[in-house]
Amino acid sequence: MHALCDLADDALLARLQRGAFNYLSEYCNQENGLVADTSRAGSPCSIAVVGFALSCYPIAVERGWMRRSEAAALTLKTLRFFAQSPQGDQADATGFKGFYYHFLDMRSGRRVWNCELSLVDSALLMAGILTAGCYFDGPAQEAEIRGLSDALYQRVDWRWARNGLETVSQGWKPECGFLHYGWEGYNEATILYILGIGSPTHSLHESSFGDWTLTYQWENLLGYDVLYSGPLFTHLFSHAWIDYRGIQDEFMREKHSDYFENSKSAIAIHREYGARNPRSYVGYDRNLWGITAGDGPAYREMQQNSRDRRSFGYMSRGVPFGPDDGTIAPWAMLATVPFGAAAALQGTRRLLEKYPQVCTEDRFSSGFNPTLETERGGWLSEGWYGLDQGLLVMMVENHRSGLIWDMTRNCPAIRAGLIGAGFSGGWL
Amino acid sequence: MDGYSVSADDEEFLRRVRPPSWQNPQPQTLYDLIIVGGGPAGLAAAESARRQGRSVALIERDHLGGNSLNSGSIPSKAIIRAARVSAFIRDDAEFGTTESSRPLIDFADVMARMRRIRTRIAEYHSAERLSARGVDVFFSSARFEGPNTVRAGEAQLSFKKAIVATGARPQSSDIPGLEKIGYLTSDSIFGLAELPRRLGVIGGGPLGCELAQAFCRLGSRVTIVQNEPKFLPLEERDAAELLSMSMSRDGVETRLNTTVVGARMEGGEKLLDTANDDLKSSIAVDEVILSIGRAPNVEGLGLESAGIEFDAGRGIDVDNFLRTTNADVYAAGDVSSTHPFTNIAEASARLAVQNAFGVKMQRQSRLMIPWCTYCDPEIAHIGMHLREARRQSIPVKCFTVMMQDVDRAITDQQDDGFVKIYVREGTDSILGASIVASRASELINEMSVIMSAGIGMRELAGILHTYPAQSDAIRLAAVAYMNDQPVDQVPRD
16 A cells, blocks of 8 residues: 555645646756656657646645746746747757647757647647746736747647648648648547637637537447547546636537536546456456556557457557557546546545555656556556646646636636637636 | 469359350340349349339340459458458467367468359359349440440340449559559459468558458458558548457558558569658568559440440439439449448349339438448448538437447457447437447348338337347447436336
């Protein structure tokens, strides 16, 4: 059993939230604000992790983990980096058309791995940039933060990202242009559409969101009605910034639901899947679940009890259609805490009791597979991933104080985006 | 690779579908119906018209049975069956067999069995049998010479009505170098004498996926290249993704979002050059199957002479009653359809006959058409797709049952897949269904009966099924529907 299990719920949440935040400060280049994708040696920066980090600095200030001036200085450095780094169609630029490459060199900030100009990761970065602009409302360096926040957001050419179509592409590369696949079905892209529609300069057509929702699947699955998406993170990412309680777009009005309630249904399905455990994986339970994008064992040839036990590396796993190789994301249950604290905490406690190795330095690893027999009681992802930590800090805070949700309710870009996409009701 | 040598089965097969000594009959002065093409559509039309007592001539330029019998449904399913047996042997340890007790699959035997099956089935559609039913069978090319005349070899035939049912052929490709290195299509693959050690499949539609998985299971090292983000672009995303996982588990190397940009010979082997956005790569293979769709057989038919409009890519233009632009000529099957399935060809042919001679015309859009891709698991569909309903602003809800929750699928260890039934919200009307299951081709037929009979979800929930049975998944979806209703709307016993 993990020592954390002795803590009361509030104390447990506080410890794990702080532990997750420590990743963001520990793996941040203080010179330019870039944050490493993972804790592994040589990891590049992920722009999405920077977006989460920028949103977490206000939390750190309010929780007393950072001084406001310190947070503002780091935020400013980050925003200055993105404002000044090279934009253009050359292969080693930092970004193009206001978007940024998915992975950047931690020091130079240049594109690495020949990666794509990632539209959704840019949206997560912009969400962080806008959050910073909302929070830092003081003079001097805070005024510069607001100015840069507006400038960076307004520079993004969301309209270009459609590539002449109705809906948004997934990315672009200087070597081949737009990647030839888009977004199909509900997923984490909601924030991308909302920020794109809310832009005062190069906005997406308001109808683009409706066109995307035409690919939605409304299903009764394992006994629950849900707007289907398999991986758990897709039901969480946009919610880190936006409080969807009581606000509805046309689709949700038709279904008498909202996206917040929908995430609750998705969580219920994940728990039910854990209870049914159709592939007989070790550990799965109604109180031990969390199948989502994350690191995995990647054993390509594997049989156990004559069943195919092939496993995957870093990939998006989902429920109930799969892929599912017995790997859970240890952080995922806790990240659902705003949607139901009892299930999130019960699951997290059970995980810590049964498999304490998944949490070191108060931080959860990206993936854990107890079905695979190893000396460590199952396969465990090495180190930590920044996305997991950033999301956890924000979701726990939204549960504890609603800080981020309260801020973004007044963010003009997010309000305009939601209204443009057809949302109404509730706090909107 | 050399083709196989001609066997007694082949000779018997030919005797049935293209008898070597066949003498074309003396033509009648005027036929009620002339059918151009002796594939599934043509044969169904002939049978339907004769049942009505019409005088019928059928002109076939090659073999009776069309693509379905000669190089499509029948041979592919025979090979897929062998591939399933091979996969079962591979995965059978849970059933108690040992490594040493597992026999090897012999490719030559697989192909010989396929030819035996094809010969057996050909008897049901033989020239002799057709002739005995009163159909004048002409083996020759056909060419329209006027609005109501068609030439069959030396003979000029006149008709009151005609049906063009010439089918389609594998689509060719302009991939640079492909013609030079040579490739197989569904028309030639079934003539293979040896199992290719390495096989490249270009195209991830139904046939490409079926062949890729089957040849992989029989022992080829298969790479399939699809230029879209998913296989089977017409099917639901979850179905296509399950198929991807299944093929990958079998060992098929899958390359999605990838285009074959060139083909060449190097060092005595065939190389396919591919591009996935900016990622360039080459695949070394011994044989290539090109399966990128089908092209309608509209050339050389003299359609212009009969005033029949067509397009080389789209095929013959027909209205909802299957009439061409010549009011006396209809078209049926692959030559005028976007859905190249045997059951659709046959159904449209029967409809064309009915519309040609009946009092009341029937619309083809009213046909309830199930179809299936015969991979493992199989992927079947009927009626409306979810995205189609959403596009038409029809409020739709899907009731899904996972096969992993169906007792019989668990005992059979065939629990990959699902049954999805699409229901118009606020009603219990079924709009369509998608099924992914080991035997989805059978299960979808239950949905076909249910939908044709107008049975709704409430009634379906009460229809008894055998237990345990994989088809119980369909009833369970209806039970899920009932469980989803407010208590006061659930009928009491």
